[in-house]
Amino acid sequence: MNHTLPFILASQSPRRAQLLTEAGVVFEQRSPPFADPDQPPGHLRGDEAEAYAAALAEQKANSLAELIDGPALILSADTICVDDAGALVGKPRDRAHADVMLRSFIEAEHRVLTGVALLRVGPGEPVMASFADVAVVRFGSLSEQQLDVYLTTDDWRGKAGGYNLFDRQAAGWPITVDGDPATVVGLPMRRLMPMLRGAI
Numbered sequence: 001m002n003h004t005l006p007f008i009l010a011s012q013s014p015r016r017a018q019l020l021t022e023a024g025v026v027f028e029q030r031s032p033p034f035a036d037p038d039q040p041p042g043h044l045r046g047d048e049a050e051a052y053a054a055a056l057a058e059q060k061a062n063s064l065a066e067l068i069d070g071p072a073l074i075l076s077a078d079t080i081c082v083d084d085a086g087a088l089v090g091k092p093r094d095r096a097h098a099d100v101m102l103r104s105f106i107e108a109e110h111r112v113l114t115g116v117a118l119l120r121v122g123p124g125e126p127v128m129a130s131f132a133d134v135a136v137v138r139f140g141s142l143s144e145q146q147l148d149v150y151l152t153t154d155d156w157r158g159k160a161g162g163y164n165l166f167d168r169q170a171a172g173w174p175i176t177v178d179g180d181p182a183t184v185v186g187l188p189m190r191r192l193m194p195m196l197r198g199a200i
Contacts, residue, residue: 005072006071007026008027008073010032010061010076011032011060011186012029015185015186016187019185034062034063036056036059036060044086049082053080054116055115056078057117058119058128060078061074061119065126073120074120074121075116075118077116078115079186084104089101089104089110089160092157095156097162098157102151102161102162105139106139109136111135111137112136112160112161112183114132114184114186114187116133117130118130129195133179133190135177135178135183136178136179137175138178139174140176142173146173164185166181166185
């Protein structure tokens with residue numbers, strides 16, 4: 001997919017880049033100055049959690065826009081999890097924290113929210129569109145060995161909830177998704193692509 005405006009993914013996530021590449025989108029990657037907190041605040045109701053995820057994405061886009069000279073289209077995103085008790089779950093601090101996160105998901109449902117912001121800058125006033133998409137994820141049973149082997153790899157680092165959906169499914173973990181699987185990975189492509197087609 002070619003476009004006239006420079007299209008920038010405000011993220012160094014290889015997973016988000018892969019989703020866009022597989023969709024045929026031409027883009028460049030840049031890191032936004034805004035660093036979202038690894039641990040989101042406590043408990044939020046469903047609509048509040050969605051608004052929080054979208055707001056984080058907007059802050060990322062706005063922070064990168066300040067560094068760009070000239071017209072561009074900026075895409076940013078932020079992913080958080082909400083456990084079955086309603087607590088927001090971010091990225092693990094360390095292996096022990098990842099272990100606790102993953103165990104809380106076993107034989108339970110949790111929600112994954114990805115907030116997305118699409119910001120067009122120059123000429124004229126910036127134009128921002130944002131939303132949050134939600135997918136419901138259910139883990140089946142995992143053995144101690146499966147958990148231990150995974151935690152030893154350090155693949156949990158930098159991932160909301162401590163896991164990547166596609167990697168864990170490929171490894172045979174019993175995980176099902178109600179909604180867009182790409183939302184769990186970091187970009188809700190089902191909702192995003194129609195927006196991109198109209199913007200680039």
